[in-house]
Amino acid sequence: MLREVRDSDTVEVLIAELLPANSPRLAQVDEHIQVLSEADTELPPILVHRNTLRVIDGMHRLRAAQRRGATSIYVRYFDGDEREAFVMSVRLNSAHGLPLTLADRKNAALRIINYHPEWSDRAIAALVGISDKTVGAIRRREGDNLPQPAARIGRDNETYPLSSMQGRLRASELFRQNPNATTREVARLAQISATTAKDVRNRLLRGEDPVPPKQRENRGAAAGEAPVRTGGPARRPPTIALSRLRTDPSLRFSESGRTLLRWLEALGSDPDEWVSIADSVPSHCAPAVAEMARQRSEDWRSFALALDRRVQATS
Known part of the structure; x- marks a missing residue:
């Protein structure tokens, strides 16, 4: 269900060629950018969508590099479509670095539901880092705006009918x-x-x-049937x-x-099975078998009444 980031060579790319991330974050955190820009160590390479050159993971590192006056940055490439790129962005941002806020996570869940309505609430919840009940509430709020698949894909990649x-x-x-x-x-x-x-x-x-x-x-x-209600259990x-x-x-x-x-x-x-057996009874034997069935039904009724009396006597 989730595409993996394959090991790829780190290459140096001009920052001017890169597009800003389609990130689950609703806003960048300037304080975090400042901390990264003042760090003495070299920052890890960022992850970039190969087809569009859009940043998937590492916008804070990119902004920090710009503050340092850099015009290029080391990147690793991700191969996949734009929806897969966003899912990967959510996955990586949820797993390391600056934690996503609750609002970020809910926003990410909403977008993934729209991208992948066939994914189960639990699968999306595990990816984003919120409860499956919250995902379900977001899905219900979207209502008719979403496609209605006949089945959903769970965390185990198995397909389950709704x-x-x-x-x-x-x-x-x-x-x-x-x-x-x-x-x-x-x-x-x-x-x-x-x-x-x-x-x-x-x-x-x-x-x-x-x-x-x-x-x-x-x-x-x-x-098209009304539920049948009876007076008894x-x-x-x-x-x-x-x-x-x-x-x-x-x-x-x-x-x-x-x-x-x-x-x-x-x-x-x-x-x-009884209907099938009845169909297989030879016609000349049917009257005798029917009589035996009626007798047995009376015997069964007597047996049931005896059990009922026993239950009533002990209750």
């Missing part, structure tokens, strides 16, 4: 298939951040939907409840618990 809903659903399926998978493994396969993968795992362990309520509502709104998808039960030590480490898990796994197919 809506993590599909990634969360994929991660929940991966955790269901392999409860011992690490969050980093799942994050890589589902193309979500490790933080999001960890949140998905924690939600599954609590028996919750892997997608937060707000994202689920947005999903319904995007499809929200039902957990069977695969999520089963994932939680699989990790319960009282079930995993007892014979009766393992028997229950095997039984539930055999019956816990997704609705789409």
Whole structure:
């Protein structure tokens, strides 16, 4: 994501040929220039954009050299476009020399957001030296003035979709298939951040939907559907409840618990799988299978009622 400064030969260039920096600094600091101009040691070479001869890093050193009466200065060249040159300027000014003020950093963040709207808030924050929340606030303030990419590039150079809903659903399926998978493994396969993968795992362990309520509502709104409200508690998808039960030590480490898990796994197919199975049942067998399903549904209802009564008795 960030171009590196390659080692290049130091060359002497006439100061009159150089253009002033497109710097993240809102103003130069005269006191710092004076200190540099009075220094006994030779100042390090400045960094210059080769294509435009515009200073990238070292404007204070350049002004100090002019105060000394110099007409030339040693430079190193940077190869890249002007946007990359500005990002490099921010990177170098944030890392050494006279620190950038908070106003400088916010100004730099705003310009980088406009140059690279696809970069994540955390990536920009790490580069500029402010919090990702501040970057997010700047981005929201710009609003419709910015392009709206479908994904963003994180600090790890990985691309993440802005809506993590599909990634969360994929991660929940991966955790269901392999409860011992690490969050980093799942994050890589589902193309979500490790933080999001960890949140998905924690939600599954609590028996919750892997997608937060707000994202689920947005999903319904995007499809032209109103969120469904019911009088009773929200039902957990069977695969999520089963994932939680699989990790319960009282079930995993007892014979009766393992028997229950095997039984539930055999019956816990997704609705789409049941539809597929129904389609594959021979027509002449369908009435008998349907009757068995109805009987089993009654058995399940009785089983659920027995469990409910047990919970009520102990609460």
